[in-house]
Amino acid sequence: MKISAFFTPAEAREEDLKGKIAVVIDVLRASTTIVVAISNGAKQIIPIGSVEKAYELRETLRELRPLLCGERDGQKLPNFDLGNSPFEYTESVVSGKTLIYASTxxxxxxxxxxxxxxxxxxxxxxxxxxxxxxxxxxxxxIALICAGRLGGFSLEDATCAGMLIKSFLSDKRYEMTGDQAKVAVMLYERFSRNISEALMTSVHGRYLASLGFEADVRFCAEVGIYKVIPRLEGKIIV
Known part of the structure; x- marks a missing residue:
């Protein structure tokens, strides 16, 4: 089995994904927040590409009383119930709920x-x-897709991809393919003793810290604290 990596979603073409498992990595903070939400009992999470569509979907699903969740430029949106901090997605808030999720x-x-x-x-x-x-x-x-930042490379996502690849390669049935996968492993090896350093020195990590979310950044660097893996079923994350 082969493992490839893409540092931005746009780089992953249809032929790169067809018939493969796609693993989406957005360490700061969508992946982390979604994992926390599912672990804390969220019924389902609906990813939405635009704020306008999120508002429209809330009206369509109003009988379910969904929570509007997400951010733009790292900050909670007007009239949204939750932002994108994993600390907001507590069991008391999200358990049994449908979340409409729009992140940058x-x-x-x-x-x-x-x-x-x-x-x-x-x-x-x-x-x-x-x-x-x-x-x-x-x-x-397996195709690892880094969400990146504003269409570009992000250090934290690539480092996480590298850790994934390194872990898969311990099983001889797997091999990595492509230069981006090799670079990802090199990045992980650089930061393997201090994952928090990768996040705190990345452009997005420093930006979030400047907004007051340093605790979020450090939390997102914690390895292996949850034993769930959210999956997309149709258009819904469960």
């Missing part, structure tokens, strides 16, 4: 992956060891 980078990456891949999973550092053990047994080619 992660939502688009998930939607794009869902259009072409055979299956889509959401992974961050917080659920990474469990995710590897789960996905290894699928015995399929």
């Amino acid at each position: 980078n992660g939502s688009q990456a998930i939607i794009r992956a869902g259009a072409h891949a055979s299956s889509v999973y959401i992974v961050g550092f917080v659920n990474l060891p469990f995710a590897v053990s789960f996905l290894t047994e699928k015995l399929q080619d």
